[in-house]
Amino acid sequence: MALDIVIMAAGKGTRMRSSLPKVLHNLAGRSLLQHVLQNVAALGADRIVVVTGHGADAVEAAVAAPQVQFVRQMPQLGTGHAVQQAAPLLHDAGTTLILNGDVPLIEPATAAALVAACGGERLALLTVLLDDPSGYGRIVRGDPAGRSATEGGRVQGIVEHKDASPAQRLIREVYTGVMAAPTAALKRWLGALRNENVQGEYYLPDVVALAVADGVAVVTERATSETEVLGVNSPLQLADLERRYQRRQADALMEAGVRLADPARFDLRGTLDCGSDVEIDVNGVFEGRVVLGDGVRIGANCVIRNATIAAGALIQPFTHIDGEALGVQVGAGAQVGPFARLRPGAVLGDEVHIGNFVEVKNSTLGRGAKANHLAYLGDATVGARVNYGAGSITANYDGANKHRTVIGDDVHVGSNCVLVAPVTLGAGATIGGGSTISKDAPAGQLTVSRAKQLSLAGWKRPVKVPKST
Structure with a gap:
């Protein structure tokens, strides 16, 4: 069964306030996108597809490799639209893992666990528990009507923060933007996405409701920490992630005796x-x-x-x-x-x-x-x-x-x-x-090779000539 990986890397990153594409900004000496590619290398994917858009030429040149293929998202009409561009390159039989090029620190073991949770049959979402989940899409569990929106039970959907009810806003489990899906079903769900929203965009999380409607099990895998699923949208967030990453490296060295x-x-x-x-x-x-x-x-x-x-x-x-x-x-x-x-x-x-x-x-x-x-x-x-x-x-x-x-x-x-x-x-x-x-x-x-030393008697040092008035 094939494993395909799609990495979304088309965004401009307006809040970075930089001419450099967001995914090419450096974290610990490597670009955000290089971190993602390195972290999933051990998964042994049959195909890696990077979706580019803003600054596509620069992005593709920076990470070009024999195992990486590129598709372009022009214009950028949302995350669902991004994956739609990659869909023709994906194997029908197997699993597709979808990642974000600006979320650089996902652990290889976490990505592998998510793929295993999918198993080519289920829609697997990577989630994390946050003390302050403001701004994140909440994982809604319980019955289809959402009357039991607890952190236990079957996943029924993802509700964005702005659309969440007061009860739903108390949910601490949030969607990280990373999922693994059976590829054939994913292609079908992508084709059914609609852009009937204020932004006029196609949202990838909408496939959750489509999977539920199809009777496909929606399962979750929990990230080990908030750090591995944090994205970068501004220099402030990049600096914060840099320090988190460096502290993680420092702790590992000290645990080893350094x-x-x-x-x-x-x-x-x-x-x-x-x-x-x-x-x-x-x-x-x-x-x-x-x-x-x-x-x-x-x-x-x-x-x-x-x-x-x-x-x-x-x-x-x-x-x-x-x-x-x-x-x-x-x-x-x-x-x-x-x-x-x-x-x-x-x-x-x-x-x-x-x-x-x-x-x-x-x-x-x-x-x-x-x-x-x-x-x-x-x-x-x-x-x-x-x-x-x-x-x-x-x-x-x-x-x-x-x-x-x-x-x-x-x-x-x-x-x-x-x-x-x-x-x-x-x-x-x-x-x-x-x-x-x-x-x-x-x-x-x-x-020895040097000129003979001479001392000149009567030599006078030059003096400064006074300026005429």
Whole structure:
């Protein structure tokens, strides 16, 4: 029996007050629609249909994938009308799960339970209990006349808040906008929808009454929490959902033993795998895939993306690590920062020290190497126990091509040196401070390249000429 998934993503999102389609706004580093697609990936659907409309080109380009098909809803005439556009692509035999592209945090287990509740025979609605259900459609149970509108009994329909009686407004169980239906029956109900309402739109919840009239059982599945069914209609709601999501990630990490200085000041925008005894100070931002080994300590205000940091390493405050596609590796016991920057391809060996205002890109540093102050290492291979002086740089770009610098073990590079690649410094070499090195430096020798120092007797410093009046 086929499983089809329809995701409604055609709305403009007027209250977002943005030119960006609502479903492309980011939550924890991914768009709302990407969250929905990721959460249902494990269901193994035979077909996923995304209904686009406002900003359709941008939406379709952003989430294009082999398993995703698109249909367009032009104009947008309600949720029922949206699913009508997808209906021709749905398999007749099976179940259709209908989701909203602006409700990003539905749990895979919840979606699977709803599909199971449908079983290809029943109309299954996802509901949630709210302390304040104002504005939501209430689940009406009891006899067809609604005389027993309790939270027990068979579902008879959904009544919108504005249409609800005082008794019905006391109902705490509300419809979330998510349903699973037998596809053949769903197609029939969609064809029977009417737009005889103030908005002149076709409402998907109207299929509930049609199912009841057909004698099809209407069942419910309860969401585990309010958070997983909250939609986004404004920047305020997006920010609220962001904090809810981040707190959920923080709680999971702390339950696994990670020590967060303040879970309210933590942001995870990807995946974070932590060993034991990891400590993370305030305002850390983790993006892409980050792995922290046992005993790693992350200082305040660090941004770390696509990096693996080995056991016992210390990342001091205000450090920026961005591995992009190549990644960054930090060895065991290394120290980085404060105010350091590691770029793609940086590989630091064990016990390496990278200090304040040092930038490393596409370079490998051997065990115990140090670059403690105000330096740049780009496209370099640095040996063990190297001391790389303050203000020194590798000049790795000739205006057209990148070239590599090789620094052997135990080299000492003095302050304010320029290493013009391609160049090799032999093991144990010493480079005198202020040198510009454009030729290979022999192992074990002192190499100096700088102008002779002169002192000019009788030289006068220029003075400011008074302005004429």
